[in-house]
Amino acid sequence: MRKGVFLFFLFSFLFCLTAKGQDLISFKTYDELETYIKENTSKPLVINFWATWCAPCVKELPYFEKLNTENDKVKVIMVSLDFEKQLDSKLKPFLAKKKFTFTSLYLADKNYNNWLPKVDKNWSGSIPATLIINQDKKFFVEQDFSDYEELNAFVNQIVTK
Amino acid sequence: MKKIGMITFIMVMLMSFTTLSGYQPGDKATDFKLKSVDGKMYSMSDYKEAKGFIVVFTCNHCPFAVKYEDRVIELAKKYQSKGYVLLAINPNDPTVVPDDSFEKMKERAKEKGFTFPYLMDEGQKIFPQYGATKTPHVFLLDKNLIVKYIGAIDDNVDDAAAVKVKYLENAIADLEKGKDPTVATTKAIGCSIKVKK
Numbered sequence: 001m002r003k004g005v006f007l008f009f010l011f012s013f014l015f016c017l018t019a020k021g022q023d024l025i026s027f028k029t030y031d032e033l034e035t036y037i038k039e040n041t042s043k044p045l046v047i048n049f050w051a052t053w054c055a056p057c058v059k060e061l062p063y064f065e066k067l068n069t070e071n072d073k074v075k076v077i078m079v080s081l082d083f084e085k086q087l088d089s090k091l092k093p094f095l096a097k098k099k100f101t102f103t104s105l106y107l108a109d110k111n112y113n114n115w116l117p118k119v120d121k122n123w124s125g126s127i128p129a130t131l132i133i134n135q136d137k138k139f140f141v142e143q144d145f146s147d148y149e150e151l152n153a154f155v156n157q158i159v160t161k
Numbered sequence: 162m163k164k165i166g167m168i169t170f171i172m173v174m175l176m177s178f179t180t181l182s183g184y185q186p187g188d189k190a191t192d193f194k195l196k197s198v199d200g201k202m203y204s205m206s207d208y209k210e211a212k213g214f215i216v217v218f219t220c221n222h223c224p225f226a227v228k229y230e231d232r233v234i235e236l237a238k239k240y241q242s243k244g245y246v247l248l249a250i251n252p253n254d255p256t257v258v259p260d261d262s263f264e265k266m267k268e269r270a271k272e273k274g275f276t277f278p279y280l281m282d283e284g285q286k287i288f289p290q291y292g293a294t295k296t297p298h299v300f301l302l303d304k305n306l307i308v309k310y311i312g313a314i315d316d317n318v319d320d321a322a323a324v325k326v327k328y329l330e331n332a333i334a335d336l337e338k339g340k341d342p343t344v345a346t347t348k349a350i351g352c353s354i355k356v357k358k
Binding site (some may be wrong): 054056083085110111112113116123124125126128131144146 | 222224225261294295300312316317318319320329347348349350351352353354358
């Protein structure tokens, strides 16, 4: 009996380990996010701004996931701009289901006019948008990628310069 | 390798040009002749008495634009009495986003009781001239079609009640006082305008 209980807990524990994707880390302001980014620049960063309500963003998530697992030159950070009301109802269940290996962040800052220009002065605000940080250099694109190969080639051009 | 670097450079340059093109405050906006959900064609020159125009690039499918729908309806009502005309334009290619087809636009306008023209940018010729890049994207013009304000409606998409700064209304208030808006451009998130690749 005790062995059965032990096995039950062991399996539950293992299940939790395998079933879990990356935890979602939330930031109230862009400045907090910026601090986090500055503390995580051991590798070039590919930072993508997305939301579950943005269809082209969701479409390219698998490309960023593949980039994170296959291109060891970079670290992928996905910043969700989901609506506050959909944080628990949409974003969290979506991430729990998909179990991505990339780092998932949530940015709650709705004062876009304040922080969008800090990411890139030419960002008009459409998503998806991607920022690549290679040491002290920044590259920003306001576009989606049609497949993994296009994304990977684009990233490689920038980080291998 | 060098060649790839050059190509990247050109690509980045081209992209910055794309973002920079379109109107800046002070430019004269083009008039248009676009079909609304009532089947009639609309131009700004039809409104001889207008004190100004609120041109809102918006659409059916974009959840961010939908969040602003009720606010757009209220703005149209509020400023109509002050002599401003609100014109909503759907810039998306319906072959890319079926939800933004002319038929679906009619349905939405009826459902929500739009009191303003909801126009289709047939052939997608107007939005690039304005430099609209997303929905929603607002352009405030004076009666001579001079662009006075470009950007967001306000500073809180999540909650109309929690808005701190009503950018568009402040810009109109400045026009009413006979001066240029103190804040003439703002940035906000939105859905990219959908074109065929």
